[in-house]
Amino acid sequence: MDLNLDLLSVRLNGTDLVRELSLDVRSEHVVGLVGPNGSGKSTALRCVYRALKPSSGAVWIGDHDLSTLSLRQSAQLVAALSQESGTDLDFTVEEVIALGRTPHLRGNQPLSARERELCRRAMKQLDVTHLAHRGVLELSGGERQRVLVARALVQEPRVLVLDEPTNHLDVRHQIELLSLLKGSGLTVLIVLHDLNLAAAACDHLGVLAGGRLVASGTPREILTTALIRNVFGVDAEIIAHPLTGDPQLLYSLDPDLVKGTPS
Template sequence: MDLVLDGLSVVTDGEHLLRDLSLKVGSGQVVGLVGPNGSGKSTALRCVYRALRPSSGTVRVGADDLSRLPVRRSAQLVAAMTQEGAVDLDFTVEEVVALGRTPHLRGNQALSSREREVCERVMGLLDIGHLAHRGVLTLSGGERQRVLLARALVQEPEVLVLDEPTNHLDVRHQIELLSLLRGYGLTVLVVLHDLNLAAAACDRIGVLSQGRLVAAGTPAEVITPELVDRVFGVKASLVAHPLTGAPQLLYSLTPPA
């Protein structure tokens, strides 16, 4: 299903966190949001997974305005992996992953054999099956990231939103995670800080600055030295990846004056 952010604005205490953001994520596409700290990226995601009500504008999945749906139904459509998604109680990995099935269950309904199979399959995909009986508080930061992503995937949503999912991951698991997102078939909106990873993994990229969308398009259209200088204040040279042709940036480090 398509995800459409239509004219989203968020105003808090007189401050505009988002200003008239319009962005479409086509069905099955991976679209990245990039921008400096405080540019509104996480705010936009919170509007999608209904942690924050926009001051104006709508979020639609397919033909449905999410704000008009029951919370349980919107949770069946949209799964989120957030920066605030820490697990503070020492559940086991398999218990945390199984929580992703909650929107599909009623009351204290037990998991069916099919749902247990979904959990096991996703844990295998994310290389955490061997951790199933470990307490999450004993895991490394990167292992916990993969557990939280597994919890989101077993929700079997139409749309997946992720806020900096590669934090704490080593290079191998960063690449594996982003490759998985590209091949999973979901409609994905993801916040990434690494512009080179965004260029390699995303079909399209939206660039936010001070709450406004200042550029949107394919990585080749968006990832340019001019834009990086204007939005991030960083000098960079552009090269093509020798295997994929994706734009990649080489940053110029200059000593402080």
């Protein structure tokens, strides 16, 4: 199912956080939002999972203007992992993951055999089966992050929205998660700060700066030294990955090299 951000704007307390953002996320594609801190990425995502109402513009899921749907209907279409996702209650891992079925249940309706199998499959996919009976408050940040992604998958959304999902994850689990998303068959909108991961995982990138979309295209099209310098204020050498051809950015911590004046 396609996701479309149509001239989306968000103004809060007199400040324009997102300005006329238009972005198409084609069905079953992974689209990344990248940009410096404060560029509007998380704000745009909050509009997609309805934690924030846009000042103008619209979010479309297929033929539906998201604002015309009930919250239950929205939750049946869109699942989200936000930066603030979590729980203060010490539910077990399997209880937290089962909460992903809430939009599809009525009252205290128990999970069906199929839904219990969905939960088991998601736990296996995110490598948390061995944590099933542990309380989530006992988990490390990376373990809890994987539990929350599993909960989102159990929701069976058509669109998955993820805000920095690789936070707290070790290298193995970062790669496994992004590989899972690429093969999930879902429409995915994801915020990533690691541009090398974004280049490897995303079919398309939207670059934000100052709340505006300043570049959009495939990673190979838009990840250039000029864009990295202009948007992020950093000089980087860009090479092609020897196996995939994806652009990979090389940085230096030498201040002279960063300024472009080798010593």
